[in-house]
Amino acid sequence: MIEIKTPAELAGMRAAGLVVAEIHEVMRAAIAPGVTPLDLDAIARRELAARGAMSNFLGYGGFPATVCVSVNDVVVHGIPDDTAFRDGDIVSLDFGAVLDGWHGDAAVTVPVGSVPDEITKLLTDCDDALWAGIGAIRSGGRVRDIGTAIEKAIVSRGDYGIVEEYGGHGIGTAMHQDPHVMNYRTRQRGPRLVPGMCLAVEPMITLGGPETHVLDDEWTVKTDDGTWAAHFEHSIAVTPDGPWVLTALDGGAERLSAMGVSTPATVS
Structure with missing residues (x-):
């Protein structure tokens, strides 16, 4: 069942989304050699409490932390531990929050110190693919349009593996709702x-390659071939005036405007 929000409910979604955006900024600023995933989890807990919000990850299906921290060849769902980051690592932060019953969810992959050009390009190309998918969201379109735009952006940039086992989702009064959002073109319009x-x-x-496997902890997802992975995510509302x-933090106005995509007049 797909949940359709009223304007007032979208304002609640925005408030939760801003909590996620702000805490992402704090965690990203803390990433450096010697910092551990557990340090980031502690930051997330502190910042959630300061904003009167709750984690939607902690306890979800038994997940033991407030943020997924996935390093290098870990694609997603990494459980925070005390292994310190090293210069040249890449770290994916997948983090969400609940505020007044509304959920926000976002992810970003960031370098630790200096990384090779190939890795920088991996991160840039994945982020750009995310925004290509967001730019394809318009009232009257189809869910398939999103995956089609993402795949087109990725294929145009290089010979990357597109992970198919995991994808996007509806979000609102629960973190995971219908519909499922693929990251590639499908036969079904959705x-x-x-x-x-x-x-x-x-x-x-x-x-x-795109193949992955789950470790014995039943959460951590790694690439089969040991190659490194990138993961980027935003939560978006469909509006009559474009994606929000x-x-x-800016409602997506800067990136989408640069792509020639219209956005709502008010994105506060």
Whole structure:
């Protein structure tokens, strides 16, 4: 069942999204050699409490932390531990929050210190693919349009593996709702996009093959071939005037405007 929000409910979604965006900024600023995933989890807990919000990750299906911290060849769902980051690592932060019953969810992959040009390009290309997918969101379109745009952007940039086992989702009064949002073109058009629908879009790509496996902890997802992976995500609302990026501080206005995509007049 797809949840359609009223304008007032979208304002609640935006408030939750801003909590996620702000805490992402704090965690990203803390990443450096010697910092550990557990340090980031502690930051997330502290910042959530300061904003009167709750984690939607902690306890979800038994997940033991407030943030997924996935390093290098870990694609997603990494459980924070005390292994210190090293210069040249890449770290994916997948983090969400609940505020007044509304959920926000976003992810970003960042370098630790200096990384090779190939890795910088991996991160840039995955982020750009996310924004290509967001730019394809318009009232009257179809869910398939998102995955088609993501795949086209990725294929145009290089020979990357597009992870297919995991994808985006509806979001609102629960973190994971219908519809499922693929990161590649499918035969099925999927539901029509209508104002009030909220989606989390999250491409994941690798430097090698797309195949992955889950470790014995039943959470950590790694690439089969050991190549490194990138993961970017935002939560977005469909509006009559274009996509509203709920988990971007500016509502997505800067990136989308540069792409020639219209956005709501008010993205506060």
